[in-house]
Amino acid sequence: MKIKDIKALASLQGPARSTAERLSRKCYSVEDMRKLAAKRLPKSIFEYIEGGGEDEVSLRRNRSSFDDWSFLPKWGSVDNLDLSITILGGPSAMPVTLSPTGGTRLFHPEGESAVARAALTAGIPYGLAHLSTTTMEAVSAAAPGLRRWFNLEPTSDKGLLQAVLDRVSNAGYEALLVNVDCRAIGHRERDYRNGFTAPPSIKPKTVVEGMLHPAWALGFLANDAIAFPNLDADIPEGPLASSPDMWRTLLAGSYEPTDWDDIRDLRERWNGPIVLKxxxxxxxxxxxxxxxxxxxxxxxxxxxxLDHMAAPLDVLPEIVAKTAGRMEIIVDGGIRRGSDVVKALALGADACSIGRPYLYGLAASGQAGVEHVLKMITAEMTRTMMLLGVSTIEELRAEGRDLIRHRNEAFARNQPTRIPEAPLALQK
Ligand SMILES: Cc1cc2nc3c(=O)[nH]c(=O)nc-3n(C[C@H](O)[C@H](O)[C@H](O)COP(=O)(O)O)c2cc1C
Structure with missing residues (x-):
């Protein structure tokens, strides 16, 4: 080889000029971003994001359910590939929304505001947690123009409920995401083992963890203490931010609708869309x-x-059949790739939602990290649809069941339809 050939081969890169460029050079999947987040966060905070209830069977199933479905691509032209959809009466650049996550400033000082700005850039809706660490008004101000949904923890006190609904509406939130799975708090044993409290309380272990993760610790100490300001008006006992037991206090039951009557009541009080989560x-x-x-x-x-709960993807076909187009269906849990979104849509979902993936991005690099995660998912969806042979979400959903097959279905098809007769020699 001549010197000039070697020179042509050597592609020396200069230093990255922006965080986005740095991320695009070293982060090719949500899993890569997860590893960056794990490095940046103290173990107890990272595990608060990661963990699940009890034996984490539900958590593992969420992921494995996606592996059970395989694609059956079709050959044909793919023109003007378009990921955009209409969801809850408005546009979204792709069929993905950001699901509410409480305590977000624990992971990065810019917290919910950074997530909101990234969602606005990507053109997708963001569901803000009632237990957010930034006020709903500040999030609105950080990202005017963003489609904002509010994750309501309803209270049985109807006066208080109406006050919260008025505040949510005045702050420009168009839809409510109402939890129907939090009547008690899940037993997240990683958090107990790690001594995780929110806000973090200072123990010798916390100091050591902070020293090992100086970038996180500096950001944490230089910014406002973690608090849940959306609750300020409705928690009579004062600043929950100072109580290490606040998660349990909050989720002990008083914020959950007790039955369907509360949902009916909410339907009458709120004019915009309601999503039961x-x-x-x-x-x-x-x-x-x-x-x-x-x-x-x-x-x-x-x-x-709840542990040992069905994975959303596994129950999706049944729910699609039973609701028969009377409501929109969003699916979350375990979505880590654009191809996961494509699978859920092929099975009849209208959109998907993600939690941990955007938190990994936020923890690793703030707004730029969330934007990078959304760019990767967009690119993965685009590539998957191209290889699958569909150009639009409408086409994907219409042809869905012909383009995807469950592993049990594939196995059943390959089984002989009758038991073969024994060879003559054995019949005697
Ligand atoms: C750290 C963390 C905090 C969360 N907080 C809330 C919350 O306040 N309200 C809520 O409805 N869901 C909450 N969730 C659940 C998410 O909205 C979503 O359902 C879930 O993360 C989806 O699964 P995935 O993380 O595998 O994408 C939280 C999830 C995480 C990881």
């Missing part, structure tokens, strides 16, 4: 549709609540 039971989905609920988010809370 945490439905996996097809009968509940049908009941919600009959009450004029606009959508459900089929979800097991990312495996963080």
């Amino acid at each position: 945490g439905v996996v039971n097809a009968n509940d989905a049908a009941l919600a549709a009959s009450m004029g609920i606009d959508a459900i988010q089929v979800s097991n809370h990312g495996g963080r609540q």
